[in-house]
Amino acid sequence: AQRVTQPEKLLSVFKGAPVELKCNYSYSGSPELFWYVQYSRQRLQLLLRHISRESIKGFTADLNKGETSFHLKKPFAQEEDSAMYYCALLQGGSEKLVFGKGMKLTVNP
């Protein structure tokens, strides 16, 4: 069965430090992977998708099919990056998004 695992629930860093939010997945087909973000008192929103290969707000994520991972990285965290981050997988031929449990990132001044 398809599954998305975010092994850490909390990450706290200081401003300017690098961050890496881990995501591993289990899926037999070719996955589409995403990172969603939810800032305090805001809606869940798409941050980036692997197929776009783009950097959003300084974040990047590389799909590693060998390690079945899609870790989110940013070299220099900012206070405004503090939020809940969810990794998600889209099943082939489906509109069903499968989310991980989420990880809370806190960037301290």
Place this chain on the structure above:
Amino acid sequence: DTGVSQNPRHKITKRGQNVTFRCDPISEHNRLYWYRQTLGQGPEFLTYFQNEAQLEKSRLLSDRFSAERPKGSFSTLEIQRTEQGDSAMYLCASSFPGTSSLYNEQFFGPGTRLTVL
């Protein structure tokens, strides 16, 4: 606000009562999704509509749950004979089909928080 809207934002009910939630998608979005999120978990897919047709249903959607989208615009999610385990945030999302088969971004609403006493 032209985003996805959900009403009510909060609902407190007693066990055994029926509740109904409404979702208004972004105008022209023909796809509509319902998710449920419990404390400490990510959103879990419940069901999906394309226009008025319900195309996918999760096994999480028990017989007590029913979703409709009668005119292909707004949708309602009804829970009958609520149980304490139904307490959760119910999220709605919508998307526009676009011109390719690639994933079309789902835009989420603020959610309806249900508390079953």
